Amino acid sequence: MSTMGRILIVEDDPNDVELTLTALGEYNLANEVVITRDGQQALDYLFCRGEFHARPSENPAVMLLDLKLPRVDGLEVLQQVKADERLRVIPVVVLTSSHEEKDKMRSYDFGVNAYVVKPVDFHEFVNAVKELGVFWAVINEPPPGSMKKPT
Amino acid sequence: MTSPRDESADERRFRLVELALRETEQRFSLLVEGVTDYAIYMLDPNGIVTSWNRGAQRIKGYRTEEIVGQHFSCFYTEEDRRANAPQQTLEIAARDGRFEAEALRVRKDGSRFLANVVIDVLKDEGGQLIGFAKITRDVSERVQAARELERLNRELQKRAAELEASNKELESFAYSVSHDLRAPLRHVAAYSELLQKQASSSLDDKSRRYVQTILESAKRMGNLIDDLLAFSRLGRAEAKMRAVDLQQVVKEAIAEVSRDTRDRDIAWKIGALPACHGDSSMLKLVVVNLVSNAVKFTRMRTRAEIEIGCVDKDNDELEVFVRDNGAGFDMQYANKLFGVFQRLHLAEQFEGTGIGLATVQRITHRHGGQVRAEGAVDQGATFYFSLPKAHDLAERTAGTS
Numbered sequence: 326m327s328t329m330g331r332i333l334i335v336e337d338d339p340n341d342v343e344l345t346l347t348a349l350g351e352y353n354l355a356n357e358v359v360i361t362r363d364g365q366q367a368l369d370y371l372f373c374r375g376e377f378h379a380r381p382s383e384n385p386a387v388m389l390l391d392l393k394l395p396r397v398d399g400l401e402v403l404q405q406v407k408a409d410e411r412l413r414v415i416p417v418v419v420l421t422s423s424h425e426e427k428d429k430m431r432s433y434d435f436g437v438n439a440y441v442v443k444p445v446d447f448h449e450f451v452n453a454v455k456e457l458g459v460f461w462a463v464i465n466e467p468p469p470g471s472m473k474k475p476t
Numbered sequence: 477m478t479s480p481r482d483e484s485a486d487e488r489r490f491r492l493v494e495l496a497l498r499e500t501e502q503r504f505s506l507l508v509e510g511v512t513d514y515a516i517y518m519l520d521p522n523g524i525v526t527s528w529n530r531g532a533q534r535i536k537g538y539r540t541e542e543i544v545g546q547h548f549s550c551f552y553t554e555e556d557r558r559a560n561a562p563q564q565t566l567e568i569a570a571r572d573g574r575f576e577a578e579a580l581r582v583r584k585d586g587s588r589f590l591a592n593v594v595i596d597v598l599k600d601e602g603g604q605l606i607g608f609a610k611i612t613r614d615v616s617e618r619v620q621a622a623r624e625l626e627r628l629n630r631e632l633q634k635r636a637a638e639l640e641a642s643n644k645e646l647e648s649f650a651y652s653v654s655h656d657l658r659a660p661l662r663h664v665a666a667y668s669e670l671l672q673k674q675a676s677s678s679l680d681d682k683s684r685r686y687v688q689t690i691l692e693s694a695k696r697m698g699n700l701i702d703d704l705l706a707f708s709r710l711g712r713a714e715a716k717m718r719a720v721d722l723q724q725v726v727k728e729a730i731a732e733v734s735r736d737t738r739d740r741d742i743a744w745k746i747g748a749l750p751a752c753h754g755d756s757s758m759l760k761l762v763v764v765n766l767v768s769n770a771v772k773f774t775r776m777r778t779r780a781e782i783e784i785g786c787v788d789k790d791n792d793e794l795e796v797f798v799r800d801n802g803a804g805f806d807m808q809y810a811n812k813l814f815g816v817f818q819r820l821h822l823a824e825q826f827e828g829t830g831i832g833l834a835t836v837q838r839i840t841h842r843h844g845g846q847v848r849a850e851g852a853v854d855q856g857a858t859f860y861f862s863l864p865k866a867h868d869l870a871e872r873t874a875g876t877s
Contacts (some may be wrong), residue, residue: 340659340663340667422662424702443659445658447665447666450666
């Protein structure tokens with residue numbers, strides 16, 4: 326997959342990180358993945374701050390964002406991303422356990438691009454992550470200049 | 477020509493008017509005298525009591541002969557008297573024509589009470605001050621009632637706040653269940669699945685069955701949590717009440733369960749269903765639950781019979797029923813049917829989480845209706861739910877258009 330963009334995962338649960346990577350790995354989508362473990366770290370990555378001050382500055386192809394996170398929660402991350410001139414073009418997919426209508430409403434209010442409830446069934450989970458990965462990191466054309474695809 | 481005994485018309489009229497006036501005055505003074513809820517009495521221009529009614533005696537404790545001729549300042553508290561309040565009151569009344577106040581007054585026995593006092597100035601035809609009319613009412617009781625009302629109000633506000641807090645707590649509980657309990661559950665399912673895949677060749681039959689059971693249990697728990705959440709959301713969701721075409725609701729509900737009925741022989745019998753007043757999506761959920769139960773519990777019949785109909789209850793309610801010729805139930809357990817997670821059958825016989833009838837009951841209660849069930853083992857069951865009828869003709873025709 327030479328045309329694949331980088332996937333940013335924001336997930337605090339190590340099991341979910343492993344399962345997401347496993348799902349992406351089954352479809353060879355896992356070679357360009359950045360994992361951040363809370364909202365603060367995700368923001369540091371996105372804004373090239375702290376430990377990420379020297380990272381290549383292009384945007385990830387997609388961000389898979391959990392909502393319930395330590396320090397800074399997912400909705401706050403989403404809000405900051407969508408309020409930033411350069412970052413707001415990043416497709417953000419909320420990937421959460423929460424069925425709550427309130428979370429869905431607020432996510433869409435803040436401009437989320439997709440909202441996916443993690444299925445209990447592992448097959449469905451693998452399918453969901455695969456389709457998200459394929460769609461956003463491979464099929465979808467990002468806005469010009471948002472991300473430099475690796476060649 | 478007119479004899480001295482003869483009255484002129486004017487004179488006669490004058491005499492009659494005078495008579496009527498005197499009569500009115502008498503009646504009026506009797507009326508005033510008889511009033512017991514108000515102290516009504518007169519003062520001369522200097523503040524000396526000149527008349528006294530029964531109400532005044534009841535409220536202030538003085539008899540007429542004790543008080544007439546006394547100065548009215550004895551009704552005031554010691555402090556007010558020292559501050560010259562009685563005199564000032566009369567001055568204000570004389571100046572403005574009227575004085576009104578709510579203040580403490582003193583009874584004959586020295587006890588105090590909160591009084592509402594109104595003083596009106598009395599003047600003769602020439603505008604000369606001839607005295608004051610005073611009306612005093614004991615408002616202690618009213619004030620006490622107002623205080624009690626205020627206390628109850630505060631209590632109510634506190635309760636409402638407590639209720640809101642516990643509601644919020646419940647919501648955050650539901651949220652935790654939704655989010656925090658589902659995560660480990662997903663992991664149990666996912667890792668069992670990975671284990672199954674990874675180690676299937678090295679596992680013996682027994683171990684494979686264990687892993688399979690873990691997977692199925694996790695899935696079942698996931699279903700239970702989802703059902704419980706949907707049930708709790710039902711309590712929080714706002715009902716959109718309007719005219720509902722029950723015939724249409726039933727049609728949609730049957731269409732929804734049709735994928736479970738494809739290879740079944742079911743004789744549907746659907747009676748006339750009138751319009752009712754309710755939330756159409758909630759009512760559809762009621763019918764879907766009852767109909768899919770009927771489909772499920774008639775599974776062992778070669779030909780299932782399911783009847784949906786309506787009984788007009790002659791008041792503002794109608795009662796809808798869903799009847800089947802399926803497994804039925806023992807009436808002795810009828811009260812358990814509508815409980816959350818209550819089941820009367822083994823999971824191997826009939827699958828399900830036990831939330832369906834609880835949902836039916838909850839929605840029906842929210843509509844102000846009742847649920848009930850009749851049945852006998854192996855003789856089928858009938859489930860009833862009552863609903864308010866469509867409010868008026870407009871709703872009835874809107875519902876069926």
